[in-house]
Amino acid sequence: MQKKDARTNRRSFLKSSLLLGGLVITQHEPRAQHAPESKEEFSFLAGPYLQTTFANSMTILWVTNREASSWVEYGTSETKLDQKAYGTSELGLKPAGRINRITLERLQPGKTYYYQIVSKELVEFQPYKVTYGPEKRADIEQFTVSDPTKQTVSFLMLNDIHDRPNSIGHLLGLDQEADRDFVFFNGDIFDYQTDEQQLIEHMLTPVTQLFAKHKPFLFVRGNHETRGKFARDIADYFQHIGNSAFTLGPARFVIIDSGEDKEDDHPVYAGIVDFDSYRREQAKWLAEEIQGEAFRRAAFRVVLMHIPPRYSGDAHGATHCTELFEPLFNQGKVDVVLSGHTHRYKIHPPAAGLNNYPIVIGGGPRDGQRTLTRVEMTNQQLNVQLLNDAGEEVGQYTVNRKK
Numbered sequence: 001m002q003k004k005d006a007r008t009n010r011r012s013f014l015k016s017s018l019l020l021g022g023l024v025i026t027q028h029e030p031r032a033q034h035a036p037e038s039k040e041e042f043s044f045l046a047g048p049y050l051q052t053t054f055a056n057s058m059t060i061l062w063v064t065n066r067e068a069s070s071w072v073e074y075g076t077s078e079t080k081l082d083q084k085a086y087g088t089s090e091l092g093l094k095p096a097g098r099i100n101r102i103t104l105e106r107l108q109p110g111k112t113y114y115y116q117i118v119s120k121e122l123v124e125f126q127p128y129k130v131t132y133g134p135e136k137r138a139d140i141e142q143f144t145v146s147d148p149t150k151q152t153v154s155f156l157m158l159n160d161i162h163d164r165p166n167s168i169g170h171l172l173g174l175d176q177e178a179d180r181d182f183v184f185f186n187g188d189i190f191d192y193q194t195d196e197q198q199l200i201e202h203m204l205t206p207v208t209q210l211f212a213k214h215k216p217f218l219f220v221r222g223n224h225e226t227r228g229k230f231a232r233d234i235a236d237y238f239q240h241i242g243n244s245a246f247t248l249g250p251a252r253f254v255i256i257d258s259g260e261d262k263e264d265d266h267p268v269y270a271g272i273v274d275f276d277s278y279r280r281e282q283a284k285w286l287a288e289e290i291q292g293e294a295f296r297r298a299a300f301r302v303v304l305m306h307i308p309p310r311y312s313g314d315a316h317g318a319t320h321c322t323e324l325f326e327p328l329f330n331q332g333k334v335d336v337v338l339s340g341h342t343h344r345y346k347i348h349p350p351a352a353g354l355n356n357y358p359i360v361i362g363g364g365p366r367d368g369q370r371t372l373t374r375v376e377m378t379n380q381q382l383n384v385q386l387l388n389d390a391g392e393e394v395g396q397y398t399v400n401r402k403k
């Protein structure tokens, strides 16, 4: 791990402060980072950061340097955190570990909640005697629950950051206008997965300091997140990194994990990947999703996937996505697909007989090629805008409601 570079990057994004969702977030120097095996003081390594698929729930995630029992205390008054939530028990056991993922459910739509994460180190774990260290508490933070029935929705998309964490702050800092519901990371945030320290320094710490204590983000893998020795571990640190679907306001959102870009039997994958089957399973899932009431009834149907379903060359992953997903997107009357992968921002309008919907591709990762994608919608209209890293509009597309 290139520790020095990471530190330099961290300093550069710490220089600015960011306005997101109407909140000015002043950034502080991060807490010292410790290796998991360190005998230093028990501490939080990352978080708290928020993820959600809405529906009046919020998932709070954080990482400690050693194993602990952890929970969230929360409530609608800053001075009265009168509710407590643990992670999901499995086989009767509450979670006890380092990576925490706790979902608060049945929240009140539109309401602001205050929360505090708490971890108590498991100092010694004997069969009949568990010894805890003192409780460690982070500051009280807050978030507002997006009302699932709201009339307008807006979000920001970043893609193809490729291990340049300062790009996250720079690009999000271009948006200072309105309250956003979430930030979407559309893959290739890394070059490949090395270890937890990379994950923390290049994504979890920047997003936590910039916005994610207060605003949720969603993340889908790109082809680069499938690579490297830590690729099989990263799912633990997120609510999900694969395909999913959710409703917010006028839109049904569908997230597809487009997988690798080369054939499964390509020598660089060493025989240990299986993306053809994975994409086929998702196509089966999508075929059901587009028949569902939530999808059919939505004013807008928005697909988020890293490799675009067309226009990214003839590598196997790209053509397999076209073959599997394009007919379903057409059949389901998808309104827009938002992607990355090509590193060249471009808006492809609908093309008769091919994609019946526009495909918006964000750029990156180099300076001058990076983009922030802004999406705003009402019940009648959806607007997509691409800003380059100087904040200039370099693409715009409007979709009017079809029915």
Ligand SMILES: [Fe+2]
Binding pocket: 188, 222, 223, 224, 306, 340, 341, 342
């Ligand atoms: Fe990519």
